[in-house]
Amino acid sequence: MKAFSDIRVASLLALALLVAGGFALPEWALFLMTIGLAKALVSLGIVVQMRAGLVSFGQGLFFCIGAYVAGLMANFAGLTDIFVLTGIAVIACLAVGGLFGPLLANYRGIFFAMLSLSLSMILYGVLSKMNSLGGTDGLNVAAPTFAGYAPEGRALSLSLYLYTSFIVVAIGAVLRTGFDSQHGLVSLAVRSNELRVEYLGASVRRTNAINYVISAMLGGIGGVITGLAIGHVDPEYAYWTTSGEFVFVAILAGYLSIPAVFVASIILELVRSFSNLYFPNTWQMVLGVFLLVIILTLPNGLGSLFHRKREGGS
Amino acid sequence: MKSTVKRLVSATAAAALSLGIAAGAQAASHSETFKIGVVTFLSGGAAESFGVPAWNGGKLLIDMLNKGELPAPYDQKGFGGLMIEAIEIDEAGGATKQVQEFRNLVQREKVDAVLGYVSSGDCLAVPPVAEELKAFLVLYDCGTPRVFEEGSYNYVFRTAAHAAMDNISLAKYMTSRGIKVGSFAGVNQDYAWGHDSWADFVASMGILMPDAKASTALFPKIFAGQYGTEISAVMREKPDLLHSSLWGGDLQAFMLQATARGIHKRMQVALAAGDHVIPQLGQKMPDGIILGARGMNGLAAHAKGGELVDLLWDRYKAEYGVFPVQAPFRMWQGLLGVKAAVEKAMKANGGKKPTAEQMAAAMKGLTWEAPSGTITMALGNGHQAIQPNAIGTTKWDEAKGEMTLVDVEYYAAECVNPPDGVKAVDWIKAGFPGAKCD
Numbered sequence: 001m002k003a004f005s006d007i008r009v010a011s012l013l014a015l016a017l018l019v020a021g022g023f024a025l026p027e028w029a030l031f032l033m034t035i036g037l038a039k040a041l042v043s044l045g046i047v048v049q050m051r052a053g054l055v056s057f058g059q060g061l062f063f064c065i066g067a068y069v070a071g072l073m074a075n076f077a078g079l080t081d082i083f084v085l086t087g088i089a090v091i092a093c094l095a096v097g098g099l100f101g102p103l104l105a106n107y108r109g110i111f112f113a114m115l116s117l118s119l120s121m122i123l124y125g126v127l128s129k130m131n132s133l134g135g136t137d138g139l140n141v142a143a144p145t146f147a148g149y150a151p152e153g154r155a156l157s158l159s160l161y162l163y164t165s166f167i168v169v170a171i172g173a174v175l176r177t178g179f180d181s182q183h184g185l186v187s188l189a190v191r192s193n194e195l196r197v198e199y200l201g202a203s204v205r206r207t208n209a210i211n212y213v214i215s216a217m218l219g220g221i222g223g224v225i226t227g228l229a230i231g232h233v234d235p236e237y238a239y240w241t242t243s244g245e246f247v248f249v250a251i252l253a254g255y256l257s258i259p260a261v262f263v264a265s266i267i268l269e270l271v272r273s274f275s276n277l278y279f280p281n282t283w284q285m286v287l288g289v290f291l292l293v294i295i296l297t298l299p300n301g302l303g304s305l306f307h308r309k310r311e312g313g314s
Numbered sequence: 315m316k317s318t319v320k321r322l323v324s325a326t327a328a329a330a331l332s333l334g335i336a337a338g339a340q341a342a343s344h345s346e347t348f349k350i351g352v353v354t355f356l357s358g359g360a361a362e363s364f365g366v367p368a369w370n371g372g373k374l375l376i377d378m379l380n381k382g383e384l385p386a387p388y389d390q391k392g393f394g395g396l397m398i399e400a401i402e403i404d405e406a407g408g409a410t411k412q413v414q415e416f417r418n419l420v421q422r423e424k425v426d427a428v429l430g431y432v433s434s435g436d437c438l439a440v441p442p443v444a445e446e447l448k449a450f451l452v453l454y455d456c457g458t459p460r461v462f463e464e465g466s467y468n469y470v471f472r473t474a475a476h477a478a479m480d481n482i483s484l485a486k487y488m489t490s491r492g493i494k495v496g497s498f499a500g501v502n503q504d505y506a507w508g509h510d511s512w513a514d515f516v517a518s519m520g521i522l523m524p525d526a527k528a529s530t531a532l533f534p535k536i537f538a539g540q541y542g543t544e545i546s547a548v549m550r551e552k553p554d555l556l557h558s559s560l561w562g563g564d565l566q567a568f569m570l571q572a573t574a575r576g577i578h579k580r581m582q583v584a585l586a587a588g589d590h591v592i593p594q595l596g597q598k599m600p601d602g603i604i605l606g607a608r609g610m611n612g613l614a615a616h617a618k619g620g621e622l623v624d625l626l627w628d629r630y631k632a633e634y635g636v637f638p639v640q641a642p643f644r645m646w647q648g649l650l651g652v653k654a655a656v657e658k659a660m661k662a663n664g665g666k667k668p669t670a671e672q673m674a675a676a677m678k679g680l681t682w683e684a685p686s687g688t689i690t691m692a693l694g695n696g697h698q699a700i701q702p703n704a705i706g707t708t709k710w711d712e713a714k715g716e717m718t719l720v721d722v723e724y725y726a727a728e729c730v731n732p733p734d735g736v737k738a739v740d741w742i743k744a745g746f747p748g749a750k751c752d
Binding site: 137139 | 411417423
């Protein structure tokens with residue numbers, strides 16, 4: 001009960017801060033925050049799996065499915081309502097995740113990483129070949145509408161940002177509750193000792209499959225928002241470097257804290273944006289050094305800064 | 315108990331702090347300069363061939379313009395007296411990143427114009443954003459015809475001709491030089507550029523040389539690097555002509571591997587955009603290769619000469635130790651186009667720094683002189699340029715120790731570009747109606 005109200009207070013506080021930020025921030029920062037938060041949702045999916053000791057290198061698969069749902073629905077069915085698009089993307093990712101989740105749940109470590117990566121690269125290959133969908137160049141996506149409201153200019157940036165903020169806070173709260181639930185705690189146990197979990201009567205395979213499906217849906221939501229915000233989708237969304245970036249954020253954040261994932265994602269966007277501006281020839285190196293420093297100084301990620309690891313995890 | 319709240323507060327503090335640092339880092343200079351964002355590949359596969367030489371040329375030209383070193387009509391300092399301040403951005407990282415960076419350039423850095431984009435994916439993704447932000451955008455390099463054939467924009471211009479011209483000219487070169495082609499094969503990369511190039515070439519040959527048969531069409535992956543199988547397949551097929559639109563490291567690797575096996579002695583090799591690997595290959599680019607440069611650029615422009623070409627050619631060579639290939643020429647024609655538009659707009663508004671609307675109005679349908687010939691904004695309702703093209707044959711000049719282009723054929727812009735409102739592919743298939751060739 002206490003834990004519940006604790007999360008509620010934190011969520012409301014976070015939402016208030018985000019909404020206030022929406023009215024205070026300049027437009028470029030709003031856009032950067034929207035993309036940062038949307039991509040953080042995908043990384044959050046990796047964090048869900050990281051808690052059970054698995055790292056997926058193929059979150060781009062669901063990111064891309066989400067983005068293409070937005071792109072295809074807008075181009076071929078004239079659907080631009082962001083609520084409907086998010087719903088369709090979640091269903092699509094649920095279906096694909098549900099199909100591959102039980103299969104991938106049998107694998108661990110590098111095998112899991114490579115298999116998940118290969119799935120996303122298959123989608124990349126297929127989309128690159130489909131000239132009717134623009135091939136490697138992709139296709140443009142119309143601006144979203146919000147239940148009939150069709151904003152433009154700053155209002156559009158703000159609406160997208162607020163929509164993202166609501167989703168992020170809601171998902172953050174649900175996941176926090178989930179992490180502290182039986183399933184969430186079993187995930188942590190799987191990370192430390194699979195055999196013992198099986199002996200205690202819980203199914204490791206089932207835990208991993210459920211985590212995979214959850215992360216699939218998170219990837220889809222992140223993809224829809226990013227696709228709509230950017231206004232363009234291409235097969236690059238499923239490319240391994242895109243997936244690698246989500247892993248980058250997940251490592252940066254660590255698996256201890258949910259807010260840390262969002263902070264890490266926004267910091268990454270900021271570092272990239274400004275290193276691009278000030279070091280146009282060496283921005284990749286700046287990013288690399290940044291990640292190295294974080295790994296060396298905070299091996300458990302940013303999350304360990306504001307989350308002291310309690311005994312028994314969480 | 316309260317730890318979640320606490321954690322959240324510290325998380326927010328961290329985020330706010332980083333945003334604050336970011337906002338503080340913003341430069342607040344906004345005097346009478348003309349700020350232009352330049353986006354091109356500084357890293358990745360397209361950097362060596364396109365991005366870096368283009369930006370080298372760009373830096374050189376901006377410096378010369380700011381000092382007022384160009385001949386008339388470009389003798390005014392900067393853009394109409396406004397000093398040019400360039401902000402360079404790396405195009406590597408995909409369309410998603412480029413949309414973000416474009417927004418940052420316009421909304422954060424408050425640039426007056428953005429000139430950029432080599433990748434066709436970026437050229438499709440960025441224009442709708444420019445339109446939304448009402449920002450003046452000039453696409454200087456990318457080749458996809460889709461930009462203005464599928465969309466229509468007020469603030470977006472492309473100062474280089476789209477890619478259809480390259481392959482139409484190549485096919486025309488075969489007829490005008492009387493090269494006998496019974497069958498032809500193609501090796502093109504497996505992505506939009508490669509497929510489009512091959513389709514345009516096959517369609518053009520179908521009209522100009524209806525008896526020539528298209529045989530093997532091979533599409534190796536982009537950045538494949540190894541072409542042993544493709545070369546074997548083509549050598550077995552024995553076509554008279556081999557067409558390729560490969561570029562960059564791919565083209566270098568292909569030429570090294572193919573010429574080692576003597577492909578150029580068994581068939582005529584024609585490269586749609588091949589000039590830019592000559593500085594790297596040097597003498598390893600054999601004689602007798604037919605190549606284009608996506609416009610009257612590089613060696614073809616040098617062969618023709620002219621005050622502007624010679625000046626920039628010599629300065630570029632002195633500065634960077636190699637001759638300018640096609641990429642700097644496209645950068646120059648873009649920058650000079652912006653200069654012409656800005657100065658035209660300033661003439662109309664009484665010498666004030668023009669707004670995006672005024673620049674867009676001035677650039678629509680504009681004609682200007684560039685080192686690569688006369689550029690006219692003739693297509694896409696005055697937003698898409700057409701330009702003359704040139705195809706030539708390589709010949710190593712033993713005495714000077716450098717590559718030259720001989721038997722150069724020049725094609726007027728209206729000869730190899732479709733009229734406004736007609737899609738390139740349809741125009742080719744209809745037999746080039748209304749083409750004005752000398």
